[in-house]
Amino acid sequence: QANRTPIASGRSPNKSSEGFFCYRCGEDGHIAPRCRATENSALVIQKLLQLIRKPKDPNPVLDPKNPGVEKSECFSKNSHVEFSEPSRLPKGLVGPSSTFDVKVNGHSCVALLDSGSQVTIVFEKWYLAYLPQVPLQSIDGLAIWGLSSSSYPYRGYIVVNMEFPSALMGTAETITVLALVCPEPSGPEQVPVIVGTNSNLFRRTGWYLPGEFVYQGPSCNEDTAT
Known part of the structure; x- marks a missing residue:
């Protein structure tokens, strides 16, 4: 937008x-x-x-x-x-937004669809406000690299049902997704949810094709997954 x-x-x-x-x-x-x-x-x-x-x-x-x-x-x-206004940006320079309205366990929010992320993230503030009843599962052996050269922290992971709109899927569809719960980073306010390729959404919509951007490194339990 x-x-x-x-x-x-x-x-x-x-x-x-x-x-x-x-x-x-x-x-x-x-x-x-x-x-x-x-x-x-x-x-x-x-x-x-x-x-x-x-x-x-x-x-x-x-x-x-x-x-x-x-x-x-x-x-x-x-x-x-x-x-800025007035805009003199050339036509075609700014593409469409990659955010969509989704429902997570029935709660509406704006999510960023990020084909460059291999994990789905629910930020902690939104999790505590809308999903406190969802058990937070502990996990170790997983490193998340994002904001800097240091590993990005997370609290654990949750299992949620994400409902995606018909505008995205053709028909409204609900997918069970494992999502990391992460503290909000410093800087501008974030969208509450980032949907990564682990959701299988990109394969279903044709945005993410087999063989493209496939992680070839060691498995998650070797503390190097992203």
Whole structure:
């Protein structure tokens, strides 16, 4: 969803490569169809989540040709794209939102569908507010890489029923999903749920095809899964 609200950014032009990286190996400067490097799903997931959760810089950058007018720059916040008014962005630059209204055990919320994530995440604040009766199962031997070079914490996992809308599935369908419960990261407010490829949703909709972005590393119990 595109929100027409004034924004400011202090990021300099020499950082324009941020957000432009390969979805196969995770490195900057090229795209997946031209990549010959080894797949690195952990790095790809890390960079995707960094883009989603990057906070807005409070220091505006002014256009030198028009002093007092802030530059337009797209950034990801709450899984929406925001741009200044009036917008002069070229048609086709901003794609459709990857968020949908879903129901988790009957409770409605907005979820981000993330084909770069191998796990489904329910953030702790929403879990405590709407799913406190769902048992939190303990788990170890699983490392989640996302926000930084350090492993991202989680409280455990839950088993829930997620109902996806007919606009996404063709018909409304409910899928049983194992989801990690994670504390909210610092930065902008998050969508309460991130739906990963473990939900099998992407195969059902044709977004995630067998053989694409398949994790080839050690199994989860070897403390390296992402």
